[in-house]
Structure formats: C-alpha cells, structure tokens
Amino acid sequence: MSKPLDFDAAEQLAMATGDVEPEQLDHDAPVSLPPPGPRYEAVPRAASPAIPEPEGELLEVSVGPHHPSTHGVFRMNVVLDGEKIVQLKPVFGYLHRNHEKLGEQTTYLGNMPYTDRLDYFCSLSNNWAYALAVEKLAGLKVPERAEYIRVITAELTRLVNHSSLVGFLLHDMGTMGTPLMYAFREREKILDAFEALTGARMMCNYHRFGGCRVDLPPGWLDQVRTIVDNFPRFIDEMERLLSENEVLIARTHGVGVLPPELAVNAGVTGPSLRASGINYDLRKVDRYGIYDRFQFRVPLGEKGDVYDRYMMRILEMRESVKILQQALRDIPEGPVIDPKVRLRNFTPPVGEAYGRIEAPKGELGFYLISDGSKKPYRYRIRPPSFINLTVLEDMCRGHTLADAVIILGAVDIVLGEVDR
Amino acid sequence: MIETARNFVGSYYDPARFPTIQYPEERQPLPENSRSFPILIYDGEDPEAGLRCVACKICEKECPPQCIYIVVERDEKGRAKRHPAVFDLDISVCMGCQICVEVCPFDSIKMDVAFEKAGTDRFGRMLLHKQDLARPNEYFHQIHPTEAAQSDERVGKTKKAPKPKPKPAADAAAERQPSRLAA
Numbered sequence A: 001m002s003k004p005l006d007f008d009a010a011e012q013l014a015m016a017t018g019d020v021e022p023e024q025l026d027h028d029a030p031v032s033l034p035p036p037g038p039r040y041e042a043v044p045r046a047a048s049p050a051i052p053e054p055e056g057e058l059l060e061v062s063v064g065p066h067h068p069s070t071h072g073v074f075r076m077n078v079v080l081d082g083e084k085i086v087q088l089k090p091v092f093g094y095l096h097r098n099h100e101k102l103g104e105q106t107t108y109l110g111n112m113p114y115t116d117r118l119d120y121f122c123s124l125s126n127n128w129a130y131a132l133a134v135e136k137l138a139g140l141k142v143p144e145r146a147e148y149i150r151v152i153t154a155e156l157t158r159l160v161n162h163s164s165l166v167g168f169l170l171h172d173m174g175t176m177g178t179p180l181m182y183a184f185r186e187r188e189k190i191l192d193a194f195e196a197l198t199g200a201r202m203m204c205n206y207h208r209f210g211g212c213r214v215d216l217p218p219g220w221l222d223q224v225r226t227i228v229d230n231f232p233r234f235i236d237e238m239e240r241l242l243s244e245n246e247v248l249i250a251r252t253h254g255v256g257v258l259p260p261e262l263a264v265n266a267g268v269t270g271p272s273l274r275a276s277g278i279n280y281d282l283r284k285v286d287r288y289g290i291y292d293r294f295q296f297r298v299p300l301g302e303k304g305d306v307y308d309r310y311m312m313r314i315l316e317m318r319e320s321v322k323i324l325q326q327a328l329r330d331i332p333e334g335p336v337i338d339p340k341v342r343l344r345n346f347t348p349p350v351g352e353a354y355g356r357i358e359a360p361k362g363e364l365g366f367y368l369i370s371d372g373s374k375k376p377y378r379y380r381i382r383p384p385s386f387i388n389l390t391v392l393e394d395m396c397r398g399h400t401l402a403d404a405v406i407i408l409g410a411v412d413i414v415l416g417e418v419d420r
Numbered sequence B: 001m002i003e004t005a006r007n008f009v010g011s012y013y014d015p016a017r018f019p020t021i022q023y024p025e026e027r028q029p030l031p032e033n034s035r036s037f038p039i040l041i042y043d044g045e046d047p048e049a050g051l052r053c054v055a056c057k058i059c060e061k062e063c064p065p066q067c068i069y070i071v072v073e074r075d076e077k078g079r080a081k082r083h084p085a086v087f088d089l090d091i092s093v094c095m096g097c098q099i100c101v102e103v104c105p106f107d108s109i110k111m112d113v114a115f116e117k118a119g120t121d122r123f124g125r126m127l128l129h130k131q132d133l134a135r136p137n138e139y140f141h142q143i144h145p146t147e148a149a150q151s152d153e154r155v156g157k158t159k160k161a162p163k164p165k166p167k168p169a170a171d172a173a174a175e176r177q178p179s180r181l182a183a
Helices: A007-016 A099-105 A112-116 A123-138 A144-172 A178-198 A220-242 A246-252 A260-265 A271-275 A306-330 A384-396 A401-411 A415-419 B002-010 B058-062 B099-103 B137-143 B145-155 B169-176
Strands: A058-063 A075-081 A084-091 A351-359 A362-370 A376-382 B038-042 B068-074 B080-090 B109-111 B134-136
Touching (some): A058 A401, A075 A401, A084 A384, A099 A112, A123 A144, A123 A351, A144 A220, A144 A306, A144 A401, A220 A306, A220 B002, A246 A306, A260 A384, A271 A306, A271 A362, A362 A384, A384 A401, A384 A415, B038 B137, B058 B068, B058 B099, B099 B109, B134 B137
Parallel strands (some): B038 B134
Antiparallel strands (some): A075 A084, A351 A362, A362 A376, B038 B109, B068 B080
C-alpha cells in the first residue's frame, strides 16, 4: 500500500524526515486544528455500477435463505455473467425479532437477557456493551474485580468466536468439518467454564449495571488458566494445519479484497477493517474498562483479502491469550458489584449515552436515551455484523459464486445481530 | 496430515482431544451454578402449606418474556392471603434468565437444573402449575448447596431441622421485611 494510512506513523515519519520544523511547535500560537471530520476523505459511495454488457445471458440466482453456507437465514440475490458475479444484493430480516422496540418496553435490567440473543456466539461481550452504556447513563463505577472478570469473559468470548469462525470458514471451503470440529472442541471447554460461572453455556446473562452478577465459583480461575495455557497449542496446530495449506491459499489469496478507503467510508470495523491495514481497535482507542493495563498488540493486514481476514483471527487469538494471562495473573480480591445499585426500580437520570466495545466482530455500540423512567425512551444498537455486511457486494463483484460464499464467511456475520 | 494424525491418535487416550460422551447413557456432572427453569421452594412436608411464595407478584412484573402468571389467594372476606392461588409458569416462553430469582425477596423462586423438559404437546405439558413447580428445600440443597445455604441464612432457618409444624418461611420473611411488600 503506497498511501500512508496510519496517521501516527505518518506523523512520526514527517518528524523523522524533518518535514515538521521545531519552530512550528509554538504553544502560545493559536492552535490550528485539522478540519473536523474523519481522517480519511469521506467519499459518498457510488450506487452499484451499471452491469456491463454480458457475453451471454445474465443469470439471477437467489442463494438462501435456507442455504447452509449463508450462516443462518440470509439471502443473496446474485446476478451472474457466466460464473462471475456482476451484482449481489443481500436480503435479510428473516430473523427480525423487534429487539430494539422490545428494549423500550422492558426495564433496563429486563433487556439484559435479550442482549444475549443478539450475537449468540458472544453473549458476554453483548452484555458488557449494554452494561457499559447503562453505566455511562447512570454514572456508575465498576469494582476492580468485576472489571477484571469482564475482561476475562470478553476475551474468552473472543477466543470462542474466532476459533469457530476459522472452523466455519474452512467448512465453507469444503473441509468437511475437520477444522470445525477441532475448533468446537476448544470452544466446548470455554463454554464449560462459562456454565460454571454464569449457569448457562451461551445465554449467559451475567453482567449487571455496576459489576457482575455473582462472584467466581471456587476453582474457576484455575479452570480458565488451564484452558488459556493449553490454547496456544491449539492455535499452533490450527496454523500448521491450515495457514500454509495449498487449498486455503488458492481459495483465499487475492479474493474479496476490501480497499482501506472503502472500508473506512463504509464504516467497517473489527478484524475486517484491520485486515485492510487500518489501525483501529477500540481496546486501544477508547481504552474502555481496564484495557490500558494490558500489554497487547493489534495485528494489521496488508492486502485486505480473505486470507488476511483469516490470519487476523488467528493473530487476535494469540493476543487475547496474552491479555488473558495478564488478567488472570493480576485479578484482585474484592466485591464484584456496586452494592448501591438497585436491582429493581433502576431509574437512570434523564440523558443519553452511547457505550461501545470492541466485540469480536467489530464495534458494538448501544445507544440509550433515558427520560427518567424505568424503561429507556429510545434504544438503538450499532451491530458490527450488519454494517460489515454492507460492503459484501463490493468485495464479491468479479468473483465466482463459490468465492462469494467464502467472502461472506470471512465477514463473520451472525444473523441474530444483523436482523435484531 | 501430521496434525490430523496426532488428533486422531490422541483422541484414543487424551481426554482433551476427545471430549464427547455417549449422552443418554453417560452424563457429565453439571456445574453447581447450572440453571434451566425456575422452581418454587417449600419448607417442611406439605408442598402447599410450606410454599415460600407470598404472591407478591414481583417476579411476574420483572419477568422479561412475561411467562409467570399469579393469582393471589383470598379468604372469605376477600382479603389477600400471603399465598398464591395460581402460580403458572410457561416454560415454552421462559428463557431461563433467572431474573425472577434475583428479584425475589423471599428466596422462594429458584433455578432447577433439570433440562430434559421435552413434551409431546406444545401447550399442555409446557404450562407448569404450582404443584409441578413446588420442590422441597432439601432438593434445593441437593442441586445448589452453596446458594441454598446462603438462602437458608437469609430466610432464618437452620439447615437440617425442619420443625414438626413449620411456620411458613414466607410469613417469617414477610414479617422481617414489611416494607418490601409494598412494592
């Protein structure tokens, strides 16, 4: 990539090459702020280009909603010229459950179990993002131990999500389940830990406003330590099995390239954005919770193709293991919930708040407006899978339908979150 | 290839590589915190008289999918007795979030661990009445020992001394916390 995309690096480069002169750094001088707005040029996205003159007859195919490769009830209306895709329209809404209006009908606490069901692979990150938004709204502080528990559960969730994603992606390429079963085997161990802590394997409903619901059961930290210590062995095996695999490379190299400009302008977040080489991770940008205490790096891709997105997941799992090891080492004793927070009749003051975290799939945000009653006045979610899906057509155009399945798989969607 | 072989051979002796079990015949012990559907706890012998529930309807109000239905029992003069005449819970609607357990001030509703609730009929067998939901406190001690000990402490009863004629724990709790009843 010839264009400097990482602005910090570009500034450092300018300083190093002497483009910025020290005299300019006069603190009394009026500060000339950069123009407001994004660091990247905001380009309105063009409508789908006109379909070029086909060689033969165009063929319209409706893939889904019950196709096994669409990861749920998702439909792609594809227009094919021979084998090449010239147009792709995602159709969704089959799993719409009215989540946002439902959230305005239930109490703040009553909506917590519904957030589990958004992205049902990562219920604990959803809990955290929602709790963060409500805590911002009500101005609550979270005890130290609860912050550590939140980091541990969220990073375990990331391991669950990324390992299953790698399995599913390879399954889409036709590996008939071997990597998927290996991934699910590891996921199973983490889900056992979730069940021991929260009582449920997937619908955890564990975080509360101002902390966590219960303290860790005895022996739980040792159980997680065993999982975390054995996890790098699984990643190594996965990498030896897959990363240099001929089929995987042939199917993914140069497929579904997402240019960084398009990724930024379309609002793509998460591993897909970082695979395009843009250094944006909310754990580093926002430093929500206690992420400023941990040493970890943000992996970045170069080309933004499916292989980079696959690799991003593998590398992020390694970084998550590092965070987990530090959190498990440092976790203090203490209370896990602020005792002043009332469970029933919880009424945050009038106001609005937006809480966001780096969920495994990207930026997950909850926007809440309170009118001082027991229920939110307005409740809105910024789901990462839904927004990452908007660039699907741009990535798929010119590839075959078999590639579109892989590109969709690498976007990492969960329809519970797309449709809500 | 080597990795596949290692996993294949390893699955014969390494439990970390072969975690599956033959489910209906073989069962894994559930962790203590495991939860499935709510049950109602009673003290003593009689599931009707010993029921801790006082029909305060807090769980009915707080239940997110609204799967609980309670009717208060009344005496001849129409005054509310601290006892539910009807306590229905539709487990086809219940999502097992255990918010009812958290909000219950009388330690009456708790989570079960039995998860095999399949039925042949969509409506009848899924709607549980209070006699289906009632479980003795000893059962609660069996499934969640730590939580049951804490709950006994709160209810103010000793662990292994059910009195011959137990005063309903709910009443005892209600006397201690009259202000919560107003809610």
